[in-house]
Amino acid sequence: MAGSSHLIVDEPAVQLGRNLTYGLLDSIGRAIVTGQFEDQVFPTEAELAKQHGVSRSVTREAVKMLTAKGLLSARPRQGTTVQPTSSWNLFDTDVLRWMLERQLSVDLLRQFNELRVAVEPEAAALAARVAGEDDIKRIDDGLRRMQAAERGLDDPLEADIAFHVSVLRASKNPFYIQLRDVVSTALRTSIRFTNRIKGRTADVAEHAKVRDAIASRDPGAARVAMRTIIGDVLVLIEDRLPSTD
Amino acid sequence: MAGSSHLIVDEPAVQLGRNLTYGLLDSIGRAIVTGQFEDQVFPTEAELAKQHGVSRSVTREAVKMLTAKGLLSARPRQGTTVQPTSSWNLFDTDVLRWMLERQLSVDLLRQFNELRVAVEPEAAALAARVAGEDDIKRIDDGLRRMQAAERGLDDPLEADIAFHVSVLRASKNPFYIQLRDVVSTALRTSIRFTNRIKGRTADVAEHAKVRDAIASRDPGAARVAMRTIIGDVLVLIEDRLPSTD
């Protein structure tokens, strides 16, 4: 259709997502995160609707969702404004994905792994104390997949994600468990930076240490082993990639 | 309609928050978190609007915000449904506040401090490496307030919050910084559990150690000192309060 018979149309209606609202959410979210509104005022509700070719209902609902994620603030007369990055909810997978997908996310990748180096060793230690049979099974599964990936029989990235997620889950702490999606999102999105990192023998061996420590109820060893893994990644990032600070 | 001149009115319109939408957000959010919809189906958009005496627009926008925070999911024909708690965004201050304000939050309080014991020592270590003059100043301020509080000249809780927040901020890691609001919210909300804990001399001395380690650029010492502080809180919670596991 492109043309029907009359032309018109300010902009092709958004298409991403399962419906117009989520498409617009994604579109505006990306635009904000990539800094498109740093040097200009954010459009009004009516302007947004017109620019994207959707109704005000859709526009308002998308804006409200972005408000809930900390990216926007709306007040009568003052208009809708982009919030400072410090109030963006980085633990929201949408926000994190938008941030990692943009350029120059090397710093963010490093900072994210600084978080992991804090959280995952503690989660492993906790898991060593409270993990159940089924948790150990899931961790074993993850480890098996990594070993398979080593021989080219599985996707190294997905295997790595599966392992780390299984440990977080085994901690039974909802805050750590929450980081499942965050870690998954971050690892998948930043694949272009880390694609050659995973699947090495030394890496798999260290993961096995974590598994064994948890299975034998040794929190200290689990903590150390996990810290080694993430610490290595961190060193790798700091060595290979230039910071833009 | 509805009213004409007779009585009617299903429910007094929501009032909390700065406007109807935020009031409804708060009302429904609390209801979900307190488990009110565990044994019954979530109302439809039209029912919600009627029950709370607001328009469908307001209802939809509140639902969309709760969706953005991971509490709800909406699909045509299937209706709006409460998501499993594992998908709730606990790092959202609204969600966290709702959860802490309800009863039986002892476990959550412990789990939250398990997160702190992972994050804050690392943040302190990081701060020891990257903190600037102004960061140290803010940490000093927080420490001074704690010392003042020890002599009854300041609010112990607010002083404690100020100190910990200043350290998180000094780490310059946005993920840690993000936890500022989370930590503030959690500490303020859970005051009834910890009100007698703070302000002891030993506690203030340990905080001073953190400050000194950061100022003298000693990441290891900063990590240990901070870990001691949070570890003590954790022990206190586990000793004094019965778990409901």
Add this chain to the structure above:
DNA sequence: CCAATCATAATTATCATATGAATTGACTTA
């Protein structure tokens, strides 16, 4: 000229209603 007050306009907030789209489940039919 300055300060305080007020009026105006811009913008979001809310309401009401109509229509579209998607999904489910029952029903029909071969």
Add this chain to the structure above:
DNA sequence: TAAGTCAATTCATATGATAATTATGATTGG
């Protein structure tokens, strides 16, 4: 039985009107 059809339900979208809020500029009093 199995596949296809149809209807009902619920969210999704569109639109127009009105209310509430408040930044900004105009006005007034001293």
